Amino acid sequence: MRKVSIKDVAREAGVSATTVSYILNDNRNVTITPETRARVLDAADRLKYVPSQAAKTLGSSRVMGRARSKMIGVVIPQTEDSAENEYIMLSNPFYSAFLSAVEFEMRQAGYHVLVTGTNRGQSYVDVVKSRALDGVMIIGMYPSEDIEEYRRFNIPTVLVDCYGSAGEGFFSVRTDDRLGGRLAAGHLLGMGHRRIAFVSGEIREDGVNYMRFLGYRDALEEYGVDFDGSLVFDGYVGFGHGAEAAADIAAANRGGGRAITAAFATSDIAAIGLMKGLSERGLSVPGDVSVIGFDDIDYAGMYVPGLTTVRQNIVEKGRVAAGLMIDALNGRGAPGETVIPMQLVERDSVRRLTEGGEDI
Amino acid sequence: MRKVSIKDVAREAGVSATTVSYILNDNRNVTITPETRARVLDAADRLKYVPSQAAKTLGSSRVMGRARSKMIGVVIPQTEDSAENEYIMLSNPFYSAFLSAVEFEMRQAGYHVLVTGTNRGQSYVDVVKSRALDGVMIIGMYPSEDIEEYRRFNIPTVLVDCYGSAGEGFFSVRTDDRLGGRLAAGHLLGMGHRRIAFVSGEIREDGVNYMRFLGYRDALEEYGVDFDGSLVFDGYVGFGHGAEAAADIAAANRGGGRAITAAFATSDIAAIGLMKGLSERGLSVPGDVSVIGFDDIDYAGMYVPGLTTVRQNIVEKGRVAAGLMIDALNGRGAPGETVIPMQLVERDSVRRLTEGGEDI
DNA sequence: CACAGGCGTTGAAACGTTAAAATTAACCCC
């Protein structure tokens, strides 16, 4: 029960392997008799022939200078729960929704998607080389040594949600996170809130959280409100961090002084953890604290109260990222930043402050 | 800037390619001078040699009878939103959590995981053949023609959450869904509820929903409650279906007759959609309707009220599935069903009925 | 000292595919 190879098809159709290859790959530089073509296609069909991608990949390294596997890699951040368990962060629905859109689009274009985390001490570049990945899509942070390798080897690369100079010269997709931050914080300010917590994952200069933070400050400035560093609650990305921030906010409000009446969380999952934490402490949303999130994952609309958030069309973002990847793979298009529009989605987690705060 | 191959390493170390191969693969049937080994390892390191998986795969087809790619496939159901967009169903956190556990465990064992949907008219078997996947993990439903092919070609296969005779003779993992259904419905009955809606995705004899349904009926029988077919709300899996069920339940309750006071949803996302839908219609959970879910995704504990649910340890399930896959790949272990324990997690979405219902 | 046997290493072949070069067949033109 050996696997059927191109030679079997060739024998069955009474023709050479090359001819079969030409026909099955629709080679344009070669003419084939319609009758031969039919015979070969029929033979392939009858034998249930499926070409070996491994052989194609190996063979391709000769001609293109670099092997082509018809597979791209998508690098997703890993959780940092513990040293041993480094799961890829699919727990955040933002990533899973993005990924399924990318997978679909790439599949339509004839590519498979390899999703894998990286083991400690092993660079993703090794995976790219070993599996002959045709391209790499990187979401969020990345080690800049890796990216220099991609540049050096001229590997089609699409950066998603990356900031910073290391990414210059690559295709990239993102939303206008600074504007988004301003939109979110501006909405809260517009509703009369003045003491607004900023809840986010790690704030790094090359990451989205920093840009959203800048937007938050932009909005404060716009409204003439002084920035207060004690209102920044940064940590990791996840429900848990939102819950921790809730504890801190509740404590701060018990401590006297002007109360924190609103919070801007830079991810919906943090916002949801926050709302849950607040409700566990007897604080109502939006009664006591208004909450606004970022992303608009499916869940955001399901929560009670519905989460007001800054919507980025995640599926669209995935589609665009895949489109850029395909351009990059085909050597078409020019590197540069593509910005996905975003908009405020008002639900029920933000209320207008009437006491003390004045409408603007 | 050609890729560095084993020959380059061989030349650098002043030794043959064969020797390099033996050393890098720790071939036990062959002895190598420690000094040669050191020289080769050093050369490989210096040249940053990364073996070509494509070449390994191709070469391996000669000896093992079947090519080995050090990659397995995980088949995840696709959404059926529309004909064109068949995204893999990572939107359900159950799948994403499961997947990230599987990915991690397989990676530790030296395997990559290919996650891909299947295009219409193309069988997944073609992907397995073309990419020389070493094994296949199938979640939920599957076309039985495919599975017969896996059997015929002796492809290591692990079934997850599959029932039905087609899966006999394979490694499989699941929870005791019938018991789980009984646990869930039994809990509601124990809390005094008698008219209990059953909300689930498609009910097929070879799927988990059917088993959970049987468990639901078991519990009814145990409590001497007659089954009422009008309380079954089946559809697809997703938030949306939960919301639709909410509308139906609200309508039924408005229609007079004995009110539906509780619902058992066979997935947490349906339960959440249901709770949201009920709350939108002014029905409180658990005040008017108690809700119990199934899975215990991260979200379940975040919702307000916290969702009472039947917990299956999703990460553990992924780990076990990966372990079985590794056994299957190594020809170890014996096919059979592995059952993951599960337990009721009580939160706040179920209340004890005092009026009318009596405690048991 | 001849020789068996083990050790360390190597050359050749094979895996399935495709690009480039070569071959054959058919046709046309003077």
Place this chain on the structure above:
DNA sequence: GGGGTTAATTTTAACGTTTCAACGCCTGTG
């Protein structure tokens, strides 16, 4: 009918790896 095109197909070689069989060398043994 020979030379020249073009069309259709085949032969050859190569991609990077591993396995198998074979080789030369050393050592101990009879």
